[in-house]
Amino acid sequence: MLRRAGSSLRHFLVERKSSAGYSLCSREAKMSRPVQARRLEGIDKNVWVEFVKLAATYSKVNLGQGFPDFPAPDFLQEALKRALSEGTHMLHQYTRAFGHPPLVKVLAQIFEKVLGRELDPMTNVMVTVGAYQALFCCFQAFVDEGDEVVVIEPFFDCYEPMVKMAGGTSVFVPLRPKAPKDGKLMSSADWQLDPAELASKFSERTKAIVLNSPNNPLGKVFSRGELELIAELCVKHDVLCISDEVYEWLVYDGKEHIRIASLPGMWDRTVTIGSAGKTFSATGWKVGWTVGPDRLLQHVRTVHQNSVYHCATIAQEAVAQGFQRELTLYGKPESYFVQLPKTLQQKRDLLIQILVAVGIKPIVPEGTYFLVADISEFKSDVPEVPNSDEPYDCRFTKWMMKNKGLAAIPLSTFYSEAHKNNYPNFIRFCFAKEEATLKAANDILQKWKKEKTSS
Numbered sequence: 001m002l003r004r005a006g007s008s009l010r011h012f013l014v015e016r017k018s019s020a021g022y023s024l025c026s027r028e029a030k031m032s033r034p035v036q037a038r039r040l041e042g043i044d045k046n047v048w049v050e051f052v053k054l055a056a057t058y059s060k061v062n063l064g065q066g067f068p069d070f071p072a073p074d075f076l077q078e079a080l081k082r083a084l085s086e087g088t089h090m091l092h093q094y095t096r097a098f099g100h101p102p103l104v105k106v107l108a109q110i111f112e113k114v115l116g117r118e119l120d121p122m123t124n125v126m127v128t129v130g131a132y133q134a135l136f137c138c139f140q141a142f143v144d145e146g147d148e149v150v151v152i153e154p155f156f157d158c159y160e161p162m163v164k165m166a167g168g169t170s171v172f173v174p175l176r177p178k179a180p181k182d183g184k185l186m187s188s189a190d191w192q193l194d195p196a197e198l199a200s201k202f203s204e205r206t207k208a209i210v211l212n213s214p215n216n217p218l219g220k221v222f223s224r225g226e227l228e229l230i231a232e233l234c235v236k237h238d239v240l241c242i243s244d245e246v247y248e249w250l251v252y253d254g255k256e257h258i259r260i261a262s263l264p265g266m267w268d269r270t271v272t273i274g275s276a277g278k279t280f281s282a283t284g285w286k287v288g289w290t291v292g293p294d295r296l297l298q299h300v301r302t303v304h305q306n307s308v309y310h311c312a313t314i315a316q317e318a319v320a321q322g323f324q325r326e327l328t329l330y331g332k333p334e335s336y337f338v339q340l341p342k343t344l345q346q347k348r349d350l351l352i353q354i355l356v357a358v359g360i361k362p363i364v365p366e367g368t369y370f371l372v373a374d375i376s377e378f379k380s381d382v383p384e385v386p387n388s389d390e391p392y393d394c395r396f397t398k399w400m401m402k403n404k405g406l407a408a409i410p411l412s413t414f415y416s417e418a419h420k421n422n423y424p425n426f427i428r429f430c431f432a433k434e435e436a437t438l439k440a441a442n443d444i445l446q447k448w449k450k451e452k453t454s455s
């Protein structure tokens with residue numbers, strides 16, 4: 001039977017060769033039809049793929065991609081060990097597609113507190129593979145051919161390709177810097193939306209706005225007034241809000257993170273996105289979530305069930321335990337949500353001190369674990385190339401990685417193609433690092449500065 005099948009396949013191939021002039025089993029049988037779909041055109045390059053590789057090859061000190069180099073908290077590591085050793089063996093199997101029940105339940109309890117409304121864990125919460133997948137599901141669920149999505153620049157870079165993959169178009173509106181008062185360092189709060197400019201971006205084609213507060217890369221924490229302005233436009237134009245709040249607990253100097261879904265008229269039109277990677281300093285776990293009205297989440301679930309379907313059970317179990325602890329300690333000084341920003345604020349201040357000492361001007365972030373800084377002082381080492389396709393900050397960052405062993409991310413990463421040259425002298429540093437790592441960065445910068453002044 002098998003031999004018969006084999007011989008008829010050979011017969012078929014020989015026939016195809018004689019009629020089509022090529023052999024299906026030959027290595028030269030190249031496919032001639034285009035394989036790249038239109039929605040992927042122009043989005044094949046990814047800065048993280050490129051810079052993570054460069055950093056791994058050249059950097060001694062990596063302040064580039066955003067991840068802590070200190071351990072995830074003991075209670076989270078213990079929770080994972082417990083899940084493995086004491087948990088039921090069923091934790092190694094599939095769980096509920098839209099989120100492991102203990103995790104969606106505790107997320108609902110936490111978000112009931114912070115949003116001030118009752119939530120149904122089964123319909124108002126969905127677990128995703130990191131915030132990335134949550135974003136992807138939202139864009140796929142809500143954006144259609146011809147739809148426009150308002151994106152505030154600078155923005156976390158994946159929004160634009162994700163809008164494109166859904167068939168939509170991003171419409172950019174900038175945060176514009178205001179000069180700080182004499183002698184003061186610039187703050188991320190000095191980067192503001194122009195209300196008239198923002199309003200001009202909304203039209204009948206606008207389907208959604210993406211909000212990212214606290215903002216990656218600037219660290220801006222949007223004020224109540226700014227959020228009310230955005231909310232007013234969303235209500236006026238009946239627009240959705242995809243609110244990326246992955247840095248929700250990382251705010252400094254007593255600032256308050258306000259959730260746009262808690263503003264009047266916004267719950268019904270907002271999907272709030274979070275990440276256990278940022279919340280519990282465990283970016284490799286890739287556990288994220290969406291919180292919102294069932295009316296919206298039902299479509300997010302449709303994308304999820306037809307793509308990823310399910311996230312790692314054991315990681316969800318451990319994250320659920322982590323949140324359970326935080327629920328018990330909510331608002332108390334021992335809470336990780338209180339401890340982590342305290343520690344990070346010290347790290348932020350250390351990095352500010354390091355940069356200021358060598359003449360690099362930081363923009364003081366109110367939140368996140370990123371800091372954008374002006375490297376003009378060091379520009380003379382990396383001459384400009386007129387008419388280069390590559391933005392200057394990109395060339396500078398690569399040069400710094402290769403020649404000084406210090407990795408950072410160019411600010412142009414967070415701008416659309418048309419605006420990539422707007423801030424050529426700014427790069428982003430991540431300060432979620434051990435003190436020793438930040439001090440090693442200090443050593444590199446001090447040495448570099450000394451070489452510059454002696455040459």
Ligand code: PMP
Nearest residue numbers: 130131132156216246275277288
């Ligand atoms: N949104 C923003 C603003 C981010 O900086 C990141 C990077 N972590 C993500 C979403 C993706 O988060 P996750 O690692 O949970 O997928």
Ligand code: GLN
Nearest residue numbers: 048064065066067216430
């Ligand atoms: N959110 C992180 C950053 O901005 C990681 C991004 C990524 O790996 N794609 O650095």
